[in-house]
Amino acid sequence: MGLLLQMLMVLVMMVSLQGWLPLGCLEEERIALLHLKDALNHPNGTSLPSWRKGDADCCSWELIECNSSSTGRVTMLNLGSVRNQELGDWYLNASLFLPFQQLNTLSLSDNRIAVLVEKKGSYEQQRLSNLEHLDLGLNHFDNSILSFLEGFSSLKSLYLGYNKLEGLIDLKESLSNLEDLDLSGNNINKLVASRGLSNLSALRLENITTYESSFQLLQSLGAFPNLTTLYLSYNDFRGRISALQNLSSLQSLYLDRCSLNEHSLRIFGALPSLKHLSLQELSDTLPSIDFLFLKNLEYLDLSYNTLNNSIFQAIGTMTSLKILRLQSCGLDGRIPTAQGFLNLKNLEFLDLSFNTLDNTIFQTIGLCDLNHLQMLYMHDNDLSGFLPPCLANLTSLQQLDLSYNHLKIPMSLSPLYNLSKLKYFDGSSNEIYAEEDDHNLSPKFQLEHLLLSCRGQGAGAFPKFLYHQFNLQYMDLTNIQIKGKFLNWLIENNTYLQDLYLENCSLSGPFLLPKNSHVNLSFLSISMNYFQGQIPSEIGAHLPRLDQLTLIDLSHNHLSGNILSWMISTHHFPQQNNSRDSVSSSQQSFEFTMKNASLSYRGDIIQYITGIDFSCNNFTGEIPPEIGNLSMIKVLNLSHNSLTGPIPPTFSNLKEIESLDLSYNKLDGEIPPRLTELFFLEVFNVAHNNLSGKTPARVAQFATFEESCYKDNPFLCGEPLPKICVTAMPPSPTPTPIPISTNKNNEDNGGFIDMKVFYVTFGAAYIMVLLMMSVILCINSYWQQQAWFYFIEVSINNCYYFIVDNLPILSKFGFS
Secondary structure, eight states: OHHHHHHHHHHHHHHHHTTTSOOOOOHHHHHHHHHHHHHHHTTTOOOOTTOOTTOOOGGGSTTEEEOTTTTOOEEEEEOTTOSOGGGOOEEEEGGGGTTOTTOOEEEOOSSOEEEEEOOSSSHHHHTTTTOOEEEOOSSOOOTHHHHHGGGOTTOSEEEOOSSSOEEEEEEOTTOTTOOEEEOTTSEEEEEEEOGGGTTOOEEEOOSOOOHHHHHHHHHHGGGOTTOOEEEOOSOOOTTOOGGGGGOTTOOEEEOTTSOOOTTGGGGGGGOTTOOEEEOTTOSSSOOOOOOTTOTTOOEEEOTTSOOOTTHHHHHTTOTTOOEEEOTTSOOEEOOOSTTTTTTOTTOOEEEOOSSEEOTTHHHHHHHSOOTTOOEEEOOSSOOEEEOOGGGGGOTTOOEEEOOSSEEEEETTOGGGTTOTTOOEEEOOSBEEEOOOOOTTOOOOOOOSEEEOOBSSSBOOOOOGGGGGOOOOSEEEOTTBOOOTTHHHHHHHHOTTOOEEEOTTSOOEEEOOOOTTOOOOOSEEEOOSSEEEEEOOTHHHHHOGGGGGOSEEEOOSSEEEEOOOHHHHOSSOOOOOOSGGGGSOGGGOEEEEEETTEEEEEEGGGGGGOOEEEOOSSEEEEEOOGGGGGOTTOOEEEOOSSEEEEOOOGGGGGOTTOOEEEOOSSEEEEOOOGGGGGOTTOOEEEOOSSEEEEEOOOSOGGGGGOOGGGTOSOTEEESTTSSSOOOOOOOOOOOOOOOOOOOOTTOSOOTTOOOHHHHHHHHHHHHHHHHHHHHHHHHHOHHHHHHTHHHHHHHHHHHHHHHHHHHHHHHHHTTOO
């Protein structure tokens, strides 16, 4: 009875666990994925290494998503850009996807696919009846792909951009559920659509036509009366856009760089539903535009046009406007208040950057009722003077960028204290000055991103407002002379820090971080300070999340000791997370030494910079081979230290590296020959070391590196150095010596010389010669007088050298 009860309990537990245990992946789909991997890598590719035959759970593989809550089937395959392009065109067997019955999203973009081979009949295509999103962009498809797609009636979005489609494009009736279609980057002159495409709402036709065929293409758009979003940028229309007036449902229109004129712009009056209009870089000089008819417009982008201040008279009539972009429009001086923003009470985003506006713009903004303004970008202008009090009127402001001007900004940021919603402030490249804090005031803002890097050498002080808030994620105080142990305090009190730049801040002392911190740093730069001593190994144990670092710059300090493993992480550098999306990443900037130059990086490129710079310190010991695990690293600079030992062969794994500097150390050994496999390497420097052997082969990138990259390595040879490597000659054959028998009992020596007999015989012969010479001299008296003394002298010398030369040998035979 007890055993039966136990079995029943086990059964109940198994049934209850089934509701939450993951189902893993189906064997049928796992096998299909492995077949797909083989096809993708044929004949010698190496993509998708995590797809392993021995791993039963294919849902844990990269680029795959499964329906883990119910069926466990594959629902998404994101295989864009995974195939090696050097393998040539790919003729992909579409039947490989048939086992994925619940596949919803499939991306095969940028894999150089030329043809999708299919089986005849509709049964197979019905197996993909759940596919809604298909991305085939950036491949080599021609018009035949359209026939292949006839069976995918469930598709909602289809991307065929930048293939080899041309001429007339006949969109089949079977694509009745299609909502979003991208045909950009093809050579198309006309679209034909059946009545079945009534659901198409978004169409992308950027960079698609020539002037000769543009009118025909625009006319064919009348077949899509329900379009709400249309992308036509980067086409040569030269004003011929009158056909667009038939698209009465159009809400978003992109016509950037389309060479439009003032007459063609009047057709917007026939688009009553238009809310989003982008007209970037239309021509050298954009004439005044009458926007009186665009009462419903919410988004307007006129960036990179040449405008005059009178444009604001027309803009001021668009009372529904929420987003206005006027970047690089040649605006200068004062914007007339009456013709400016007075009526833009709904404005939420304003970009006036890269113009020549002076500080009178603040007066204009201050007089306007911009209570809804959340983002204000006025960087790279001619703004000057102190921060105006009127900024406090922008009570909804969340992001403010005043960088690269001539403003005087107090370190305390006291003029911004009342902006309770402010999360992002960039005042970098202005004049930052120290100001006595008013202890009766406390900031209402909760800054998350603070950029106050000073232009030149700015006087600084401890930013005491930081005592009142602890949500900083990004901080840059470059060139502010803070001094003291600010780094330790900052990290201890800001647990959300991701990016920290404290370059040239006169910080000193040992590099110590608080033991109980839980930082999540991605970027850390404390270069050009006075940190000194060894970095304690305990830091790595107390700060395990430092392995998330994608950029670390400790250069130009006085740090010593070994380079510790935690400092470079034993993991691959992680991809940047999306936390920066909360602010405009296009506004963030930092400086980093890359490719032998200190460069300023700004905008979205920041998320792609990964690197290590430990240069100009006193580090010793060998280079950790674990650095070779950082396969995504772009920059590695260990120069100007006292590092010893060889260059780790693991450096050949740094496939993405662009700059590698190991100069001015004490490295020895040979340069690993497999470094020539680093095809993205643009800067390579191992000068001023003790390296030996031959320089790497002059192939690929290494064919561009000059003598200066290798100089002052006394034992290094080969191009491009003037020292030629001497080819090692094979050793000359050594003559076989005549063996000497030392066995006294050996009577039959088989041709060997018996040295004892030799010396006895030689001695007897020598005595005979002396006796004969004596007889001859007795006979001839002349010889007695002339030769006797000479002969005796020579004989004595010969006997002396004979004895000296052979004394060691004679001693072996008992002669002493």
